[in-house]
Amino acid sequence: MVDVDRARLLQAVPTELFIGGKWVSSRSGETFAVVDPASEELLLRVADAGPTDGIAALDAAVDAAADWAATPPQARADVLRAAYDALIERREEIAALITLEMGKPLAEARGEVGYGAGFFRWFSESATRLHLDGGYGVEPGGQYRIVTTKRPVGPTLLVTPWNFPLAMGTRKIGAALAAGCTVVIKPAEQTPLTTLLLAEVLREAGLPDGVVNVVTTTDAAGLVRPVMADPRLRKISFTGSTRVGKLLLGQAADHVLRSSMELGGNAPLLVFDDADVDTAVEGAVVAKLRNGGESCVAANRIHVQSGVVEEFTRKLTERMASFRPGPGLDPASTLGPLIDDRQRTKVAGLVDDAVAKGAELLLGGEVPTGKGYFYPPTVLRGVPHDAELRTEEIFGPVAAIYPFDTEDEAIAAANDTPFGLASYLFSQNLSRAMRVAEALDSGMTGINRGVISNPAAPFGGIKESGLGREGSSHGIEEYLETKYIGLGL
Ligand code: NAD
Numbered sequence: 001m002v003d004v005d006r007a008r009l010l011q012a013v014p015t016e017l018f019i020g021g022k023w024v025s026s027r028s029g030e031t032f033a034v035v036d037p038a039s040e041e042l043l044l045r046v047a048d049a050g051p052t053d054g055i056a057a058l059d060a061a062v063d064a065a066a067d068w069a070a071t072p073p074q075a076r077a078d079v080l081r082a083a084y085d086a087l088i089e090r091r092e093e094i095a096a097l098i099t100l101e102m103g104k105p106l107a108e109a110r111g112e113v114g115y116g117a118g119f120f121r122w123f124s125e126s127a128t129r130l131h132l133d134g135g136y137g138v139e140p141g142g143q144y145r146i147v148t149t150k151r152p153v154g155p156t157l158l159v160t161p162w163n164f165p166l167a168m169g170t171r172k173i174g175a176a177l178a179a180g181c182t183v184v185i186k187p188a189e190q191t192p193l194t195t196l197l198l199a200e201v202l203r204e205a206g207l208p209d210g211v212v213n214v215v216t217t218t219d220a221a222g223l224v225r226p227v228m229a230d231p232r233l234r235k236i237s238f239t240g241s242t243r244v245g246k247l248l249l250g251q252a253a254d255h256v257l258r259s260s261m262e263l264g265g266n267a268p269l270l271v272f273d274d275a276d277v278d279t280a281v282e283g284a285v286v287a288k289l290r291n292g293g294e295s296c297v298a299a300n301r302i303h304v305q306s307g308v309v310e311e312f313t314r315k316l317t318e319r320m321a322s323f324r325p326g327p328g329l330d331p332a333s334t335l336g337p338l339i340d341d342r343q344r345t346k347v348a349g350l351v352d353d354a355v356a357k358g359a360e361l362l363l364g365g366e367v368p369t370g371k372g373y374f375y376p377p378t379v380l381r382g383v384p385h386d387a388e389l390r391t392e393e394i395f396g397p398v399a400a401i402y403p404f405d406t407e408d409e410a411i412a413a414a415n416d417t418p419f420g421l422a423s424y425l426f427s428q429n430l431s432r433a434m435r436v437a438e439a440l441d442s443g444m445t446g447i448n449r450g451v452i453s454n455p456a457a458p459f460g461g462i463k464e465s466g467l468g469r470e471g472s473s474h475g476i477e478e479y480l481e482t483k484y485i486g487l488g489l
Pocket of ligand 1: 222
């Protein structure tokens with residue numbers, strides 16, 4: 001195990017709600033347990049907020065909204081930059097906390113701190129530039145001037161999932177703060193600790209009271225519904241399952257609330273005969289096993305052309321067999337546990353269903369005994385059409401390989417899903433690579449790469465994978481309204 005002073009690390013984590021710049025207990029005084037998925041041991045108990053706490057957090061965000069919107073962009077940028085510097089300086093501590101509550105190997109958690117903090121740096125740089133993009137021009141009849149400018153949307157609710165406890169928060173908070181919006185953030189109940197520590201980092205970086213408020217709860221639906229029903233809220237940004245996203249879009253309709261939705265995926269990964277097979281194997285391994293497969297951009301269906309399918313399958317199985325499941329704080333572990341028993345039961349169920357219907361199991365597939373929600377790297381081929389694995393988002397370390405013969409067949413198979421978040425393709429033929437990338441119905445495509453997330457790139461999906469983009473200049477637009485002024489001279 002890496003020598004982490006667990007007690008000291010956890011002692012630094014606030015366990016109350018962060019409302020109006022103060023740490024406060026929930027109205028009910030209730031708390032809930034946060035558990036280490038590698039050991040099933042209690043880490044900390046944190047405040048369990050109810051609907052009145054949610055409204056109190058919204059009150060604070062509303063009270064702070066006008067001042068924050070009027071704060072000079074440079075001052076907003078300076079807070080984000082200071083928070084970026086603090087996250088990088090405290091990288092080891094924050095990475096260990098991510099590993100403790102979410103399970104991923106420490107090396108990957110360090111990567112998440114770099115990636116997550118990167119959104120604060122990116123958006124601190126954007127904050128001072130975005131108001132320079134307005135327009136000033138003569139209307140076609142020459143009678144007056146058309147002036148366009150941007151203004152912050154206003155108080156925003158952010159709801160985040162457990163798989164990237166830091167980055168899912170910073171990706172939203174960074175854009176909102178740079179744009180001049182105040183926020184209430186509700187992290188996932190499995191991983192609230194990183195967000196609570198992040199609030200403390202922001203406070204120390206000079207963030208004014210009420211600009212970011214954090215509510216932790218086991219009753220997400222009960223807390224979110226009244227906040228969304230309150231007309232003072234001006235926007236919802238949600239990352240999570242398509243099922244909950246649809247529910248929230250229904251609730252957003254009542255007030256025509258601006259909505260950004262980063263939802264589920266079912267990413268295809270295509271390997272053509274003209275690919276460099278070793279590059280494709282490495283790309284598939286990282287697209288599959290990064291974050292233990294618990295990523296919305298994880299390769300869910302691996303389609304391989306017949307000429308290389310044997311070689312690819314053998315090499316992928318060998319590489320996946322080299323991964324070592326174990327607690328993330330152990331440097332020997334290269335695959336952490338799944339987040340909880342429910343997720344593990346779901347993954348195991350998908351594999352069992354596929355095997356029962358005739359799929360061939362080449363690696364893994366057995367739930368280990370002992371503590372922790374571990375599931376081994378697993379490879380399947382010959383998964384039949386009626387297996388749930390083909391259509392469900394796996395969210396686990398399970399690779400399913402599907403052979404194909406022609407390019408058209410591969411594109412049709414890749415697009416045969418209601419989702420459209422990420423896709424990947426491997427080919428050394430530039431014309432084919434670009435042709436196929438353009439034909440794939442997804443918001444993002446990696447060519448000869450298994451990792452594509454970057455603060456400078458627009459992250460998001462089409463079809464049932466969501467609405468809007470995060471990161472890049474597109475990400476900040478989600479928190480801005482365009483204002484037009486007709487100016488008579
Ligand atoms: P989830 O939808 O169950 O939960 C996400 C968040 O929504 C959590 O904070 C949860 O507490 C909250 N929530 C749950 N029910 C709610 C309700 N009725 N009202 C309001 N809030 C509610 O999803 P999850 O299990 O946390 O995450 C896994 C899913 O998230 C996967 O489907 C994955 O693809 C998706 N995801 C998408 C992205 C992306 O950027 N597109 C990133 C990460 C995860």
